[in-house]
Amino acid sequence: ATNLVRHFDVGGSLFEKPRKLRAVDDVSLTVNTGETLAIVGESGCGKSTLARMLMRLIAPTSGRMTFEGRQIDQARGRALTELRRDMQFIFQDPFSSLNPRLTVGRLVGEPLETHAPALSARDRRARVAELLTQVGLRPEHTDRYPHEFSGGQRQRIGIARALASGPKLLIGDEPVSALDVSVQAQVINLLADLRDRLSLTLVVIAHDLAVIRYMSDRVAVMYLGRIVEEGPTDEIFARPRHPYTIALLSAIPVAEHGRIKQKVELAGEMPSPIDPPSGCRFHTRCPFAQDRCRAETPQLRDTGLAPGHGAACHFFEEIARDAVPPAQGAG
């Protein structure tokens, strides 16, 4: 995906033009076949919007998206149906995302009717049983309703439903954050296991850094609609370069990130995406901010530390070298 932008019109009345909320602003992202990419950031940073856009649940306002060489940003009709077969979404909330009036058999079988219409009713039932087994549920449960299951089991039903069309890519928007902590690890393990067994490509939206470290190959860090740092997971955890990434890692126990050299404390709240700060959007919270940061938007630049490791900060070289913020006005 390149230069993706998604606006939402907010407010507006007879007298006032709606204002543009740039939820995702000029994001370029590649997901390699077979890898697990994590997208991380605070709530409101645009990661859910980005995930829905990658899935084409919503269309980008501008920008270009390709999937296996096909251009998909304007896909509709049949092309969109085909896309739905190849890419599936796992929702955050397994309580509201499953229709309570449908049995498990119907919930999991429904996508088969769309994507495998030639299947006989008998074969469909067999396939549903197989899908339920794959996610660790019992095939005898097909006649039950979602409310008869626990949160973790419901998320398993959601995953079985997502797998029904035989997707190549799964996108999970905080797939375990609505679940009890005690079952989160089970569902994460299930996803990792399915990925390996079914050769899936995974995009996981998360804010839990332990989850990210455990299951992703690459990380993209988002702040206010933009990617501020990207790279191999081990690399990001060992040598974060963007002050925002350093701040996120500073906030978690050392055991989860090894040892990072510096600490950055995150002050204040994330500003509104309706009227984002000029230049580097992080400058209102960045202890290293200088005049240039307010004037000029930093682009993602190669850190030279590891292949594919980039950071969007004017001063990451200096910041990495010095443990203290550089003098104001310098550089």
Ligand code: SF4
């Ligand atoms: Fe901080 Fe400036 Fe880097 Fe933005 S560009 S992260 S404000 S030092």
Ligand code: MG
């Ligand atoms: Mg969200």
